Amino acid sequence: MGDKAGFHVRKWVSNLTEVLADVPEEGCVSEVDLENNELPVTKTLGVSWTAREDQFLFHYLPPPEDFEYTKRNVLRKTATLFDPLGFLSPFVIRAKLFMQQAWLDALAWDEVLPSEQKEEWTSWFGELSLLEEVKIPRCLKDTSTKEASIALHTFSDASERAYTAAVYSRHEYQDGSITTRLITSKTCLARLKTLSIQRLELLGALIGLRLANQVCSALAIPSNSVTYWVDSLNVGYWIQGKSREYKPFVAHHVGEIHENSNPDQWRYVLTSLNPADLGTRGMTALGLTESTKWWNGPDFLSTSTENSESSTS
């Protein structure tokens, strides 16, 4: 069809060699060698994907030896981390917080950072190469067994400095097995004008709501298949209550939550089990690669009685 329109589509790649079997060789990415069953790593929309392992990967180099630690340079280097789905949020939030500190200290763009900040940056950049160990399955579900149902679980959290939301898929299969995977996450820095933690928790819940709804529309699943988990009793109380009784800030945001979800969808989770907590506190690259809590959510999602470890607020 494309050729009829004068557009020639090439560089075809798939995770299954049989899909490419009837694509003429010159239409495939040059490294695809169908006979040897080799599939390449490709970069599309800035995201690296290995066709054979069917995984997303990251590959970043630390800055060169003679790198000058100025606000301009660290920002430029940080901006090369392209992570549109927020897989690396717990790692990236640290850089965002360092950057905010540089602004608070009112440093000029080309001023060399004070040694304390420089050290923080050096260790953060030093960890970049460890991100190669991050391997994220491309497909949200396990393909070997027949799926029965999909549900989404969204977690949110806040600290004085940042708030985070993370959305997980939970597939239940016909044989009773369950898989859970991180779909996407988002972290925002708290604005410098101080808001109470409770209000930041509410903002966290709100970005969770928006993110989950965006995922629902992309995956074409109903918005009532999302369960929202918060670790703030106060936010739970606000959402269960009637928004008219609150101050404008709370009423306004709770209003948006009520418009787009049902209070029954909101539940309480212990902070220690909340994966969004990792996104607000920050993690080392090594910690991130090993964190099943971040990549798959808390263990209780994988048990069939999904709220055994928590209670409805």
Added chain:
Amino acid sequence: MASQLKIAMSYYEEVAVAYQQVLNDYLDKKYIRRVPDDEPTPECQWLLPHFPVIRSEKATSKAWIMFDGSAPIEGKSLNMEALSGPKLQSDIFDILVKFRKEWVALIGNISQMYHQLVLLPDDRPMHRFLWRNMQINKEQEVYEFLRFLFGGCYCQFCAQFPWQKHAEIHQGTYPLAAVAVKNHCYMDDLMLSLNSVEKTPVDRDG
């Protein structure tokens, strides 16, 4: 020092060769034309600044040429005067999330998408540039694009519209390809996932 200079020189020579190759290729494919010296200058014309973007990590095409539609001259640029048109494509976020949905993954790329689109004759003089074919002593020559190019703010819309229009026209014959173009395409990249292999070959000719 001398050897470093040599390395630098040969490096720039490589870029220069690649630059000239791209332009020769454009001439061969009739994407651009040399404007004859005796051709009367139209009432309205625009000379685009250009510079190389070097991609040392790429095995093919060491350098590509960026024509800067946003560069202002005397307070005006091509992109300030042109209208960008509505956004037709889906978000990167949506495309990536959809790409994770089903177990068969397929990606593809449209070859030189913008250069497949012919500029209207009236618009061509707005896409001119100077080049002297690597001969420093020579007077600069004027070249003109006959096709769309990367760098104009309107190109995204002008490319997406016919691409989606064709998908629509042919959706009876290629229903899956039509869906792929409409919902799984970001600029010149296609990225989709499907729930069975049998369905994929339909897209192949698309």
